[in-house]
Structure formats: structure tokens, C-alpha cells
Amino acid sequence: MIRFPLSTLLRNERVRENVTGLPLSHRVAERLVPGRTWPEAIEAVRTLVNEGFQVSLDYLAPRATDEAMAIDAADRNSAVLDNLATMGMARGADLTLLPSSLGINLPDGENVAASQATRIGQRAADIGATITIASEDHPTIAGIVRVVEAVRKVVPTAGHTLQARLIRSESDCAKLDSGAARARLCRGAYDSPAHLSYSHEHDINLSFVRCLKLLMRGAGTPLVATHDPTLIALAGEVASRSGRVVGDYEFQFLYGVATDEAKKARDEGHTVRILVPYGPQWEHYFWHRLQSRPGFGLGLYAKTLANRA
Numbered sequence: 075m076i077r078f079p080l081s082t083l084l085r086n087e088r089v090r091e092n093v094t095g096l097p098l099s100h101r102v103a104e105r106l107v108p109g110r111t112w113p114e115a116i117e118a119v120r121t122l123v124n125e126g127f128q129v130s131l132d133y134l135a136p137r138a139t140d141e142a143m144a145i146d147a148a149d150r151n152s153a154v155l156d157n158l159a160t161m162g163m164a165r166g167a168d169l170t171l172l173p174s175s176l177g178i179n180l181p182d183g184e185n186v187a188a189s190q191a192t193r194i195g196q197r198a199a200d201i202g203a204t205i206t207i208a209s210e211d212h213p214t215i216a217g218i219v220r221v222v223e224a225v226r227k228v229v230p231t232a233g234h235t236l237q238a239r240l241i242r243s244e245s246d247c248a249k250l251d252s253g254a255a256r257a258r259l260c261r262g263a264y265d266s267p268a269h270l271s272y273s274h275e276h277d278i279n280l281s282f283v284r285c286l287k288l289l290m291r292g293a294g295t296p297l298v299a300t301h302d303p304t305l306i307a308l309a310g311e312v313a314s315r316s317g318r319v320v321g322d323y324e325f326q327f328l329y330g331v332a333t334d335e336a337k338k339a340r341d342e343g344h345t346v347r348i349l350v351p352y353g354p355q356w357e358h359y360f361w362h363r364l365q366s367r368p369g370f371g372l373g374l375y376a377k378t379l380a381n382r383a
């Protein structure tokens with residue numbers, strides 16, 4: 075019998091189109107993306123805040139192909155900040171910013187992305203919120219590091235995202251550490267060439283722990299972004315061995331993933347932030363999650379079917 079891995083099937087464009095078009099897929103997607111627009115996502119945000127979670131709002135905008143698109147994405151993020159302020163929910167909130175939506179791939183893209191991110195970051199700082207710049211595919215990483223450095227000159231609390239999968243992240247952790255800096259450490263969701271990245275789960279985990287130690291011993295605020303219960307427990311241990319107390323660091327989860335782990339960490343008194351995605355590129359985000367963890371995706375389909383029965 076020929077074995078055809080599910081992950082290979084999920085990379086096929088026709089399969090993607092057919093599966094995402096199914097009405098059931100739209101219901102499954104709602105478990106991971108609570109709104110296609112900001113007004114649709116607000117209710118989920120309010121519920122999370124009432125349950126004692128912090129949030130990071132991730133506007134899933136298309137990749138900017140001209141400066142007007144980058145400005146539009148920044149304007150929409152700023153409008154969300156205004157809206158949060160009006161609702162009295164701005165203090166402690168965070169926005170996750172995608173460099174590709176802020177123009178990093180354009181000619182002169184680093185300047186465009188840095189100036190748009192700075193504009194949003196200043197507005198966020200005015201109302202007690204923060205921004206965190208996401209990490210994307212490997213050709214953009216060096217540019218993203220420079221963008222973060224530029225933004226932090228004006229907005230020192232701007233957060234940076236590091237992918238443990240990438241070999242360079244360990245030195246980036248040391249380089250980007252400073253008193254007010256916030257550093258989000260995740261495994262990394264993008265395929266990268268072998269000479270730039272670790273490919274085995276075990277090596278990625280070891281890199282995650284090395285980065286974790288650097289960040290916990292550093293001067294900034296580590297943001298531990300994983301759903302893996304072993305890494306979460308380890309982060310707590312490294313934190314206390316580094317002299318940190320609860321509140322000196324936080325745990326971060328994606329909306330709809332490992333919700334029991336998130337509640338457990340919250341009940342233990344930790345700051346737990348949920349990344350809430352919304353926006354026009356929801357289908358891309360949804361498919362990416364299914365692709366990276368096919369087993370998790372199948373489980374979501376099974377749960378959604380069971381709820382319908």
C-alpha cells in the first residue's frame with residue numbers, strides 16, 4: 075500500500091480550495107479565527123478579557139504590494155486601538171503586527187514597515203497598550219530585526235518575535251535584549267533552508283530552551299509562546315531559577331489552541347495572553363494551522379462534527 079502523508083496532501087492547492095470551501099470548514103475555522111472583521115472579533119476579545127486573559131490582536135492583512143496597502147493596514151490597526159480605548163480595554167492590550175502587511179517586501183520596505191509600525195506603536199503607548207512585531211519567512215528575518223531596532227528607538231516596549239527553529243535566533247535573543255524590550259519566543263511556523271534552521275523537533279526544542287534561558291536571564295520581558303506543556307513547565311522552572319517571579323514574564327497561546335493549558339496557567343496566577351486573529355486573510359491563517367499540525371486539525375473537525383450531531 076502506498077502511504078500518502080496528510081501533511082503532503084494539505085500542501086496541494088486544489089485540496090486547499092476544496093476543503094476550505096466546505097461549510098463545515100467555515101465552522102471549524104471559527105474555532106481558530108473568531109472574526110473575519112474587527113467588529114466580529116470584539117465579542118471573543120471581551121469574553122477573554124472577562125475570563126482574566128490578556129489579548130494580542132492579530133490583523134490578518136494581505137501582503138502589501140504598494141505603500142498604500144501598508145498605510146491602510148497601519149490605519150486599520152490604529153483604528154482598533156482607538157476602539158479599544160473607547161471600550162476601556164486598551165490598557166495591557168497588545169497588537170501583533172505582520173511586517174509583510176506593513177510593506178517589508180517593498181523596495182525600501184524596511185523604512186516603510188518601520189515608519190508604519192512606529193506610528194502604531196506610538197498610538198499604542200499613548201493608551202497603555204503595546205505592539206509585538208511578528209516573525210515571518212526566512213528572507214525577511216534580517217530586515218525584521220532591523221525594523222524592530224528602528225521602532226524601539228521611539229517605542230522601547232515594542233516586542234520582537236523569535237523563532238527557535240532558526241539558528242540565528244540565539245544570537246538575536248542576546249542582541250535584542252534590553253530593559254523595556256519584550257521578546258516573544260515561539261517554535262517557528264515557516265519552512266527554512268537546512269543551513270539556516272533546525273529541522274528535527276528535538277533540535278528545535280533544545281534551541282527553544284537555550285533561547286528561553288537567555289531571555290529569562292536577560293533584562294527584558296520574555297513572552298513564552300508555545301502550547302507544549304513540557305516547554306511551559308520548563309519555562310516556569312527556568313524563570314524561578316533566573317530569579318524571576320510570576321508577572322515578570324508571560325505565556326502566550328493562539329486562540330482556540332490548548333485552551334485547557336491556557337486556563338491552567340491563568341489559574342496558577344500567570345499572565346496569559348491569547349493571540350486573537352481576525353481579518354481578510356483568515357483562510358490562509360486557518361490553512362497554515364491545519365498544515366503545521368494535521369492531527370490537531372483533524373481533532374477540530376471531529377469536535378465540530380460531534381457538536382453538530
Ligand SMILES: Cc1cc2nc3c(=O)[nH]c(=O)nc-3n(C[C@H](O)[C@H](O)[C@H](O)COP(=O)(O)OP(=O)(O)OC[C@H]3O[C@@H](n4cnc5c(N)ncnc54)[C@H](O)[C@@H]3O)c2cc1C
Pocket residue numbers: 207208209210235237258260261262263264299300301302303326327328332333334335349366367
Ligand atoms: C502567541 C503566538 C505567536 C506566534 N507568532 C509566530 C510568529 O510570529 N512567527 C512564527 O513563525 N510562528 C509564530 N507562532 C507559531 C509557532 O511558531 C508554532 O508554529 C506554534 O505555536 C506551534 O508550536 P508549539 O510550540 O505551540 O507546539 P504545538 O505543536 O502546538 O504543540 C507542541 C506539542 O505539545 C502538544 N500539545 C499541544 N497542546 C497540548 C495540550 N493541551 N495538551 C497536551 N499536549 C499538547 C502537541 O501535541 C505537540 O506535541 C506563534 C505562536 C503563538 C502561540
